[in-house]
Amino acid sequence: MKEPVRKTKHPYIVGACVAAIAGFYFYLVADKTKFPEPGENLVYDIKKFEDVDNVATRYKEGKPIVPTVDGPKAMEIDGAGNLFVGGKGAIAVYDASGAETSRIAVDGAATCLEFTPDGRLLVGLEDRVAVLGADHKTMATWSGFAERTLITSIAANAEEVFLADAANRCVLRVDYDGKVLNEIGKADEARDIPGLEVPSPYFDMAFDDEGSLWVVNPGKLGLERYRSNGDIVTSWYRPSLELDGFSGCCNPTHIAFNSAGRLVTCEKGLVRVKIYEVTAGSFEELVVGSKSFKVAQSVSDMVVDASDRVLVLDSRQKAVRIFEPEAPAVAKAVP
């Protein structure tokens, strides 16, 4: 006897269900393209900003120094060419060959260093300053400047000391007893002072070869020259994404002068080290461009030695990177 075959009455319904299940499976699992990739309107492209410093430079990178101090943050060079690198609780000293020769203990985290003309070492320790003698022993500590202080730079001449206070957005002029004589850089319409804008803890200053004090106004992306009494002498600002300007919200982060009296600047974000003629604020040349650094990084400090080598304390690599000029700079007429 022939066995009866069981047949469905609606085979097309079963077929449709199977197809639907298979389609749903492929939609969920197999189809990798169900989400569109973000288009150019949803992505911030920084390559075009990095490419502006694809220019020739006469500076070549040499062998770096890897400081052994914890949290290296500050650098300075003494009259004999020794490099001092300050960090948490210590300052390490390196000779010209890069070998560590000594170590100085400090009470706190060194944020900036400066040598006085008579050889004393001033150490910025966030909200106070330690004065070390030639034997590296602490002679005095200056403190109590304000309720909230962050000293990011020190400049000293024979008579007085200037402290860049990033938290109070001003420069404190103090005597050699640590007593505040006056504040520089607070907004004052009557004296035509625009006011220092400091949006981040990067606030530097330096003396030029004539002894004039140049202070970075980072929020305005430029420099201002001040007298000791707080009068502003001159200023220039270069907000621009081009190579001759300073990019970002607050730059340059560090400045120094080379032996020719030219201003060396360092920027954060897209790290660029450049040279300017300081009086006119005219761009002269690139030392090193953003391709040599990670994106969105800052450097901890920058100094220029007597041979015009530019030393950059790279916070990502935790190394002092040294950029040495290969050929003498081409002389440019000062406008």
Place this chain on the structure above:
Amino acid sequence: MSERKKLDRRDFMRGAAAVAFTGATWAAVGEKTETKYWQLDPAKCTQCGRCTTHCVLTPSAVKCLNQFDICGYCDLCFGYLQPGSRNLDTGAENQLCPTAAIERKYIEAPYYEYKIHEDKCIGCAKCVKACLVFGNGSFYLQIRQDICINCNECSIAKSCPSDCFSEVPESNPYMFLTGDTHLAHPPA
């Protein structure tokens, strides 16, 4: 007729031990089964833009936050303004955000506060990248747990090129940004 057994000291101790064991087991298992939520680590994020397009929700459950104690309150804010903006103002042509989700509010000269309107934010991270590269890096992305439907397998996590998504415990569902807070606010 059955005789009712008297509860002796040994029986009482056995019962107490059983209750203690059950309690300890429940507590141990209970800890392990705490609800987990997807979250992204801002330290690993590369601002690729996929949080906008790869979330199952529209708009995405990923939103931008501003960590005010890191923000510089800059007038020239790269997270708010298009690069090379002619004017530092709230004109639509000057704004970087594709949905105008950032509000610029004057505080005092020359400082401005930048507030994210999360209902408009699509999590594209353009402002995050710009602020990170050119500013203090106070903008960052987070999955808003009150919006997220907590898929078993997060579709953004699956496609994230920097592998910055992970499951976090219910008791600590956000990864807040940490940074330098020395310059917390503009001077009063």
